[in-house]
Amino acid sequence: MINQDGGSQTLVDEIKASSGIDFNSCLHCKTCANGCPFIEGMDYAPNAVIRLIQFGMEEEALKCSTIWVCVGCNTCSSCCPMAIDIPAVMDGLRHKAIEQGVKIAEPDIMNFHTEVLNTVKKYGRTHKLEIMMRYKFKKMDLFSDMGVGLKMLKKRKLDLTPSKIQDKKAIEKIFRKK
Amino acid sequence: MKKSSEKNENSQQSERLKFSFFPGCSLKASGHENTMSLLKFCDRVNIELVELEDWNCCGSSSAHSIDHDAAKNLPMRNISLVPKGIPLMIACPSCLIRIKSMYLKIKRDKALKQEYEELWGKPFDEDLEIVHFFEIINKIRLEDYIDQPKDKLKNLKVAPYYGCMLSMPPDLRFEKNYYGIMEQTLKRLGADPISFGYGSRCCGTYLSVAKPQVAQKVVNEIISKAMEAGAECMVTACSMCHLNLEIRCSLENPIPVLHFSELLSMALGAQDQKKWFPRHIVDPVPLLKKRGLISS
Structure with a gap:
């Protein structure tokens, strides 16, 4: 797991607990980003959100628009070669954003x-x-x-x-x- | 809800399939033509539907997005209302996912099962069968109810659109999948199903309200791809997709979008189209007349 200096390991653990996802498994092949029908309405591509978590960049992840624009259509998760349930990651982040009262991007x-x-x-x-x-x-x-x-x-x-x-x-x- | 018609009382009563029916908010309040044609279809193929008594909203994307407790409790209550021994039939793919995935979660989680039983004061039904409307097509032989089925939708070029929800999220990865069932059925009724590569593309769901431009773009893309592939109409499996495809399309001369239940009922000889079709934004009547499939 890559973690930036000062990056949050808690975020990784929490989202891992809520979504059951091992963040080391994302290869950043961008299949999710290429397939997402709504990417134009997002500030970060789906794999970039996973990257933010890998880096422990909590604030950026919780304040991004992607977690709100994602409707959970599962286009990404059904084509992800590592079978990562990406909408579950978005869910975890969305709920955490509400809990923490951060500024909602959308x-x-x-x-x-x-x-x-x-x-x-x-x-x-x-x-x-x-x-x-x-x-x-x-x-x-x-x-x-x-x-x-x-x-x-x-x-x-x-x-x-x-x-x-x-x-x-x-x-x-x-x-x-x- | 209308009970089973009495004419079958003597003949096929014992074979009559019975389902608890969960319509969901979209069918109940905006997709009336979907509900009406679906009830008609079931009646014609000798299936009894009993509306789930006092059902509530499944929570949909909104509870799922912002309120975990509601996202859990809303489907739970619906599950607790189903009479024992009768399968639950859900017409809306989105409600199906919410309710079925909650059911499976309770089934494998002891603590959750206990919570369910305490909250709703009933034992959890381990054997409850929860199925989508399409399952009915697997359970009957359509040809038994139609004379010359191949003439019913003869030569109609239809693009089947499933939407994203029937493609089953990771939670339901090992559950039954209904891809291909519309194509198969349409073929049996003489139609010409068109494949267009966008049959499971998401319609934009609630972005239709909160980000209309984003929804418009995906809707236009879906419909224009169907048109490019040679379709003269589309058929949907989901009432909400149907609504989005109709209200967010800004193409110049879009093709009509029908509910699968409408085409099925039509093929079974239902004459109630006058109640359904005026609710469509793109009128399907001229096309169906041109193909000689309806008279008025």
């Missing part, structure tokens, strides 16, 4: 996830229209992308009322923090 994506879970907390199921409205409101950007929203309403792809579950206590149980 606040819109975080905002979207939060609004999705807010409707699940309320109804037990997601409610797309409310997610979209609250997401746009929080972003203070109600009018961009309006055409798509209208098209969806017109084609009845956004139900006006939410579908709800009956057992409210179950939702409390699900979201109860230990």
Whole structure:
């Protein structure tokens, strides 16, 4: 394991524990980077994020946009010659970034996830229209992308009322923090 | 949910396959045409679906991304709701992955099993079978329900699009994989499946909201590759992929995108297309008419 002077061995150990990945196995062949459909939206290529961990560069890894832009489509992990579960690495880093309260590189994506879970907390199921409205409101950007929203309403792809579950206590149980 | 039709009561009741059905939020709230055609299909091939009572969201990418506890508890509760002895059928590939991988995790982790049993007050069902909608196609003989199956989608050039979720993440590496099943089925119905190399490319999922330009680029790429390969329509396995392919496509004259369940139901003679097709952004009716597959 390469570790820069002052690099964090804790990060390596923690992400190894959460993802089960041996970071020495990455060859940096860049198959993941070449296959990733979303690489243009990322600041570091997937293998570069692994490199950051190998170097123990915790701050860079937790603050990078890649861990948020990665949607977990597994294109990378299914073609990785070393069968590394790369999205699991991104998961570990994302959760650590939230825990540590570092500046989130992609606040819109975080905002979207939060609004999705807010409707699940309320109804037990997601409610797309409310997610979209609250997401746009929080972003203070109600009018961009309006055409798509209208098209969806017109084609009845956004139900006006939410579908709800009956057992409210179950939702409390699900979201109860230990 | 509508119970089984009574006409089969005497004849095939004993052979009727029964599943608990988990629709998931996408099918329940935006992909209505997917749900309607799927229910129709199952009814036509003598399969009884009983909607999982009071099911909740599987947690999807959002719980998985930012709330570990919810990502664990949401699928757990769904698992606890399944009546014993009846397999669970999940129509959405993303819900399937969340629920099935949680089920397998509980199965191999004693502490987690104990947590599950304490939280939901039920013994964990070690024998629960969790399957994707495609499994039904393996369990029946489509030809038993159709006269002259080869005429049903005759000469329709279809690009099958599975999306990324059915390609199974590392967690489910040793589970059944459904690649090829759409091609096989389409062929049996007379269609001409087109391979185009982008059949399992990710549709962009929630980046469609948070990074629309990124999603638009992948969607355009997927659809234009299908068109270049000669497809005159696409067929999807996932309601969310379907939504993204429709709303994020900015190509000039894109081909229509159908749900697999719509084509299956059509082939089985369902006449409800008028309820499904007006919900599509790119109207599939002109193409299907041109091919003589529907009359109105």
